[in-house]
Amino acid sequence: MTFIVWDDLYETGIASIDEQHKHLVSLLNRMLEALNQKKGGEEISYVIGEMAKYSEYHFSTEEELMLKAEYPDVGEHQIFHHAFTSKVVDYQHKLAARDDNLTAEVTIYLTNWLNDHLSTIDQKYVPYMKKAGIT
Numbered sequence: 366m367t368f369i370v371w372d373d374l375y376e377t378g379i380a381s382i383d384e385q386h387k388h389l390v391s392l393l394n395r396m397l398e399a400l401n402q403k404k405g406g407e408e409i410s411y412v413i414g415e416m417a418k419y420s421e422y423h424f425s426t427e428e429e430l431m432l433k434a435e436y437p438d439v440g441e442h443q444i445f446h447h448a449f450t451s452k453v454v455d456y457q458h459k460l461a462a463r464d465d466n467l468t469a470e471v472t473i474y475l476t477n478w479l480n481d482h483l484s485t486i487d488q489k490y491v492p493y494m495k496k497a498g499i500t
């Protein structure tokens with residue numbers, strides 16, 4: 366299981382967003398570590414619970430800034446966020462029972478989603494935020 370290393374591709378240049386993205390990546394790495402070390406289901410449930418809470422908080426920050434920047438595709442972007450949130454909540458329920466295969470599936474999903482979202486989807490609003498003076 367590989368850990369996610371912060372990459373320049375993830376950088377938006379907007380301080381609050383980059384800081385929150387780094388926290389999401391660190392939660393994901395904690396999840397990978399729990400899986401690697403075969404820690405109990407308790408740690409995994411805790412981390413996925415934190416992921417659910419923190420991603421909700423982060424998405425609202427991002428959506429607020431997109432609206433402020435008059436980013437035209439905010440609706441489409443919100444669909445990506447909703448998909449992630451509902452998947453995490455769903456996994457959170459399923460992970461109440463310890464299941465290593467499911468934990469692996471969850472971490473693969475989270476890794477792929479975050480990698481793609483941070484390096485591609487989030488980058489689309491950057492020019493709008495910069496133009497609106499959000500730094």
Ligand SMILES: [Fe+2]
Nearest residue numbers: 427482486487
């Ligand atoms: Fe986003």
